[in-house]
Amino acid sequence: MAEFLREKAAVAEREHLPGSFVQVVADFLAAGGKRLRPLLCITGWHAAVGERTPPPAVIRVAAALEMFHAVALIHDDVMDQSSLRRGEPTVHRALTGQRIASGDSHESAERFGVGGAILVGDLVLTWSDELVHTADLTPGELSGLLPLIDMMRAEVMYGQYLDLAATGSPTDDVEQALTIARYKTAKYSVERPLHIGAVLGGAGHDLLDALTDYALPLGEAFQLRDDLLGAFGDSAATGKPRMDDLRDGKHTALVALALRAASGPSADLLRDLLGRPDLTDAQAERVRAVLIATGARDDIEDMIARHRDRIGELLSARGAIHPGALPVLHHLADSATRRSA
Amino acid sequence: MAEFLREKAAVAEREHLPGSFVQVVADFLAAGGKRLRPLLCITGWHAAVGERTPPPAVIRVAAALEMFHAVALIHDDVMDQSSLRRGEPTVHRALTGQRIASGDSHESAERFGVGGAILVGDLVLTWSDELVHTADLTPGELSGLLPLIDMMRAEVMYGQYLDLAATGSPTDDVEQALTIARYKTAKYSVERPLHIGAVLGGAGHDLLDALTDYALPLGEAFQLRDDLLGAFGDSAATGKPRMDDLRDGKHTALVALALRAASGPSADLLRDLLGRPDLTDAQAERVRAVLIATGARDDIEDMIARHRDRIGELLSARGAIHPGALPVLHHLADSATRRSA
Known part of the structure; x- marks a missing residue:
């Protein structure tokens, strides 16, 4: 990925195109992240062929998934108006900051930041495609892969749209939160990366189905853990302000369960405070107290534990999954459901 | 394209996904537009093989270009905060309007409109890919085509970024305006669509070079005409408010030439008024008067006429271009440079 970005920077310089465009992406990708999707892609390949060093083409496709994820995050941060990601300023904030530093008015700098971040996302989407197209796959492999990638992209956009539409007015509809x-998360971040790697390893339907059975509970548990961290996590560890989910009024299963269980003043408090852009620390603490008192937090922990158990059973039965891939799949299930960041 | 969108609407309904997402895109595409890129794609194919009915694969790729262009426009309208496109509300305004109608506050509806339009654009980008991937091309044709599409996308994003960075503070740098x-326009809207069609028709380097020689002056002339329409056009014909370019302070060759030629109070007037979000009709008229008095409008008309002449000579010499494609290429050059909408 670093090499690909260096090439892009060289092209930009040669053609007198704005290099800041490339730099902001390089900074974003260098700031880290869990690299979950590339790891799952390579694990999918292992699940098909056993534990061998993956060929460069598989690694390149795995990098394309990380690049695509950067697009989703860059655009998501614009939509959520988030200021921090991975402990660093988000792309639109970084661009806004550059313009303020060079003397622009706040309004004009903000406009440039938002527009620039939309364009950076669109460009990185093309780069992600380019990584796949230049991965030295056979034309047959490439045409087998592209429909999966198209599906993955459409799924995440639908998920994000549902999320956006529900944000600001959370309800007690737990099913809706789980659909989002x-x-x-479950399909986009777990199932598709596994499938993409597995298909590159020549997987048949049995293996793809087994990976789906693994991916969907894991992905849901991953998101439920994310929701808990969004409300109760330590922002120094997660790299994003922990009040954002509450301030935005995210429609999570956690909040939906609390709204379902709460009555009288507790319910009023949730409806009143969730989604307030000016939520104070003290108000956030009161929301958290209701999330705990209604049992919603414990219920979510139980759901996560049940998913973890189910994944454990599935991996013991294993079926079509190559045994060489099992340790990583176990490890991922464990860390994704227990993580604190 | 309509059939493809109907399929997408059916899938959305079956999967309980938000159908408004599909409808807003269908409305946007149905509102018209010049369909310039699909026409050029098919003309590129004709330039390679002569005037025959193009096969469905070529038509599908041509439709993918129109779909991609919709993405560029949807995101561009968010960045420019434009309210009208093709005489209809832009996607972010349409989504904002839906939410206001259902009782949302203006601020929350606006946020949904912007976020939703970013996501709609990202989804339509995937659909555009999908149209290419399912065009029934041979794997070999597909792998030949994808790098061209990647290049086209990267070029338009760089162009848009340069445009965005220069907007609000136009200078007398004519070269910079022409680079944008x-x-x-020249590469993204003209050269690449022609190349894409030509490559599908089996074009060699000679033909691609001849199409480049045609495309670059035509594209520049097209943009210069657009700049004139942006300042002097009739908004009933163009479908967008004609003050937008002046209010935004777009860095066009027209404005750059005027700034280069203006002196004293005229120069001050341009610097003071261009880019003012609250520009009044009377102020816009004063800007237009300076654009005329400095000779900038006439200079741009001369540049357009010179490009038209050059294209005429080139087409007379014709070289590698199949004679069957010449009438359309002549017609396009004529209408793109003389159009009033």
Whole structure:
């Protein structure tokens, strides 16, 4: 990925194109992240062929998934008006900051930041495609892969749209929150990366189905853990302000369960405070107290534990999954459901 | 394209995904537009093989270009905060309007409109890919085509970024304005669509070079005409408010030439008024008077006429271009440079 970005920077310089465009992406990708999707892609390949060093083409496609994820995050941060990501300023904030530093008015700098971040996302989407197109796959492999990638992209966009539409006015509809989690996280972040790697390893339907059975509960548990971290996590560890989910009024399963269980003043408090852009620390603490008192937090922990158990059973039965891939799949299930960042 | 969108609407309904997402795109595409890129794609194919009915694969790729262009426009309208496109509300305004109608506050509806339009654009980008991937091309044709599409996308994003960075503070740098026009319009809107069609028709380097020689002056002339329409056009014909370019302070060759030629109070007037979000009709008229008095409008008309002549000579010499494609290429050059909308 670093090499690909260096090439892009060289092209920009040669053609007198704005290099800041490339730099902001390089900075964003260098700031880290869990690299979950590339790891899952390579694990999918292992699940098909056993534990061998993956060929460069598989690594390049794995990098394309990380690049695509950067697009989703860059655009998501514009939509959520988030200021921090991975402990660093988000792309639109970084661009806004550059313009303020060079003497622009706040309004004009903000406009440039938002527009620039939309364009940076669109450009990185093309780069992600380019990584796949230049991965030295056979034309047959490439045409087998592209429909999967198209599906993955459409799924995440639908998930994000459902999420956006529900944000600001959370309800007690737990099913709706889980549908959002399925599209945004379970399918996009877990199932498709595994499938993409597995298909590159020549997987048949049995293996793809087994990976789906693994991916959907894992992805849901991953999102439920994310929701808990969004409300109760330590922002120094997660790299994003922990009040954002509450301030935005995110429609999570956690909040939906609390709204379902709460009555009288507790319910009023949730409806009144969730989604307030000016939520104070003290108000956030009161929301958290209701999330705990209604049992919603414990219920979510139980759901996560049940998913973890189910994944454990599935991996013991294993079926079509190559045994060489099992340790990583176990490890991922464990860390994704227990993580604190 | 309509059939493809109907399929997408059916899938959305079956999967309980938000159908408004599909409808807003269908409305946008149905509102018209010049369909310039699909026409050029098919003309590129004709330039390679002569005037025959193009096969469905070529038509599908041509439709993908129109779909991609919709993405560029949807995102561009968010960045420019434009309210009208093709005489209809822009996507972010349409989504904002839906939410206001259902009782949302203006601020929250606006946020949904902007976020939704970013996502709609990202989804339509995937659909555009999908149209290419399912065009029934041979794997070999597909792998030949994809790098061209990647290049086209990167070029328009760079062009848009340069445009965005220069907007609000136009200078007398005519070269910079022409560079923006080359990336945004000449390469993206003319050269690449022609190349894409030609490559599908089996074109060699000679033909691609001849099409480049035709495309770059035509694209520049097209953009220069657009700049004139942006300042002097009739908004009933163009479908967008004609003060937008002046209010935004677009860095066009027209404005750059005027700034270069203006002195004293005229120069001050341009610097003071261009880019003012609250520009009044009377102020816009004063700007237009300076654009005329400095000779900038006439200079741009001369540049357009010179490009038209050059294209005429080139087409007379014709070289590698199949004679069957010449009438359309002549017609396009004529209408793109003389159009009033």
